[in-house]
Amino acid sequence: MNKTLLLTALFSLTITFSFAQNNTSYRSTLKQMMQISGSEAAYKGVVIQMVNMFKQQQPTVPEEFWNEFRTELDKLAFDELVDVVLPVYQKHLTEEDIKGVIAFYKTPAGKKFAEKTPVITQESMLAGQEWGKKVGETVVSKLKEKGYLK
Numbered sequence: 035m036n037k038t039l040l041l042t043a044l045f046s047l048t049i050t051f052s053f054a055q056n057n058t059s060y061r062s063t064l065k066q067m068m069q070i071s072g073s074e075a076a077y078k079g080v081v082i083q084m085v086n087m088f089k090q091q092q093p094t095v096p097e098e099f100w101n102e103f104r105t106e107l108d109k110l111a112f113d114e115l116v117d118v119v120l121p122v123y124q125k126h127l128t129e130e131d132i133k134g135v136i137a138f139y140k141t142p143a144g145k146k147f148a149e150k151t152p153v154i155t156q157e158s159m160l161a162g163q164e165w166g167k168k169v170g171e172t173v174v175s176k177l178k179e180k181g182y183l184k
Contacts, residue, residue, distance in 0.1 A: 057120075059129065060120070060123075060124060060129045060132075061116060061117075061120055063129050063132050063133060063136070064116060064119075064120060064123055064132055065113075065116050066136060067132045067135050067136050067139070068112075068116060070136055070139040070140070070148060071135070071139050071144075071147075071148050071151065072147070072148035072149065072150075072151030072152060073151070074112055075151065075152045076151050076152045076155040076156075077111075077112060077115060078108065078112075078152075079152045079155060079156050080155070080159075081104065081107050081108070081111065082104070083156075083159075085100055085103060085104050085107075088100075
């Protein structure tokens with residue numbers, strides 16, 4: 035009985051350790067893909083926009099606080115983001131798939147796409163905000179037209 039229990043425990047530890055190694059490898063590959071693809075740079079651009087938004091909402095907070103906050107986010111938040119999206123990527127893509135994406139980003143077209151991703155993301159967000167505003171105005175207009183709003 036003790037041998038069976040010991041073998042079961044050893045088997046469980048082996049599976050857990052194997053999964054942890056695989057997960058570490060996958061995480062490393064995913065992080066590399068996010069860095070080479072420009073996702074990390076785009077993320078940092080979003081962080082800058084968020085901090086600027088908070089600064090506007092809190093104009094009495096000293097600039098020193100915001101600089102320290104951004105530095106802290108730059109160090110920790112990207113790794114946390116990788117950890118948060120890891121299960122999503124694992125659900126849909128194998129590590130080999132991600133390695134294929136990395137290979138694309140090493141091509142001239144991939145390098146250019148990665149280089150332009152932050153500015154494309156920023157400009158797309160602004161365009162999306164304008165589009166959302168237009169859709170919102172259209173909804174309000176239709177609601178008024180139908181008598182649901184005054």
